[in-house]
């Protein structure tokens with residue numbers, strides 16, 4: 001009889017899951033496993049710990065809670081999730097051997113280190129006579145599925161998107177049914193029935209993330225339903241961080257708690273029915289596919305290389321001053337309220353609105369002259385939805401070294417961005433309550449307010465709120481000189 005093991009990674013759901021679908025389709029017994037990877041988790045334990053010596057990491061907590069939901073669901077059906085804390089290259093072959101399965105099923109991962117890990121697992125399994133089957137699940141089109149007329153990969157988004165839309169067929173969005181036959185989800189054998197590792201046993205503490213980001217497919221579905229009432233106005237509200245204009249689904253998508261096919265199906269259907277909001281939202285989902293495709297075809301990006309190699313000649317600020325400016329940026333103390341409020345949003349919740357990601361990334365690279373890789377690493381540590389492909393893509397886009405048709409002299413003005421996208425200063429006030437009493441004219445650049453207004457608002461600059469760490473106009477001139485080493489402008 002066929003026996004199969006499904007290895008869950010970034011696909012933490014029991015519906016519309018390609019690997020699970022194919023495992024069930026074989027007809028035999030199916031087990032599911034998740035490995036808390038020590039190679040990923042141990043490095044996270046550095047830095048500040050709580051009074052019990054535990055690390056606060058929202059993502060680990062979010063994954064843990066999502067897995068609990070899956071385990072509960074599987075137990076209702078007579079099965080259970082086999083959860084381990086260890087190295088997948090060891091654990092997967094061990095579990096597969098113990099269960100005596102014929103095949104291990106899993107879904108593609110496009111990060112170079114994951115590809116290497118999977119190759120090691122494949123070799124180990126094959127030595128044991130076990131097949132390793134992998135599937136596309138995380139994206140609609142992967143790797144080299146969308147190519148230019150001359151069979152090369154795209155490097156500019158708009159023609160990629162047009163081709164993506166032209167290629168899309170109903171079958172690309174069809175659901176992978178995951179309906180086990182009675183008894184097909186096998187109970188965990190005694191030998192493997194170690195208890196579900198607690199967060200604490202792995203060095204992490206509960207973070208309370210569920211109070212604003214309900215985990216699992218259940219949480220994702222609830223957020224999706226809420227968004228579908230707003231999707232038709234997405235194009236109107238999506239750039240304004242003070243209002244609920246976006247979907248907030250990125251973290252569920254990151255961990256595969258929602259299926260990308262389901263989201264694209266919704267957006268595409270509404271686009272065909274004439275919804276402008278759905279059309280623009282679909283474009284955002286295509287950006288996600290685009291950056292996965294870019295990383296899959298340019299693995300050097302994971303090693304810090306600029307997408308446009310000329311940009312590696314830029315001399316970024318360094319030394320003590322650069323470190324001080326970087327610390328001010330991280331802590332939201334630059335004196336530019338929109339930048340600072342955005343950094344507080346990230347530090348407090350693990351989320352940052354897309355418009356603000358663009359603003360703070362431009363500010364770091366083009367106002368402070370700091371290497372985009374510093375910002376990329378800070379986001380990687382703090383974003384709940386951290387995704388190597390989109391994060392690298394977003395940072396390189398902002399620093400102009402990436403996939404962008406615009407030349408480097410697009411430099412965001414943090415004051416006009418603030419006036420345009422937070423005109424009343426509502427978002428700023430949410431995160432910087434000390435600026436509550438400033439007028440909507442002065443809140444974008446408090447140092448320009450007269451001392452009478454500042455005094456009336458109870459603000460002493462330098463005491464209650466920082467003076468700007470740089471002058472934008474001067475920084476802009478310096479950036480144009482810094483970037484002039486770039487020979488070719490594409």
Ligand SMILES: Cc1cc2nc3c(=O)[nH]c(=O)nc-3n(C[C@H](O)[C@H](O)[C@H](O)COP(=O)(O)OP(=O)(O)OC[C@H]3O[C@@H](n4cnc5c(N)ncnc54)[C@H](O)[C@@H]3O)c2cc1C
Pocket residue numbers: 238246247248249250251253254284285287288291352353354355357358361379383385386387388390391392393394395398
């Ligand atoms: C510097 C920078 C870093 C970023 N880092 C990440 C990251 O680590 N992980 C991440 O998921 N997104 C990243 N983004 C893209 C984008 O900011 C987030 O996906 C978005 O803000 C998530 O919020 P949402 O789910 O409400 O988005 P919505 O506006 O509702 O968009 C829906 C979905 O489309 C995808 N999407 C939207 N915009 C983009 C984009 N520009 N690139 C790729 N996918 C997109 C996301 O999966 C998102 O959940 C980054 C952008 C920038 C400028």
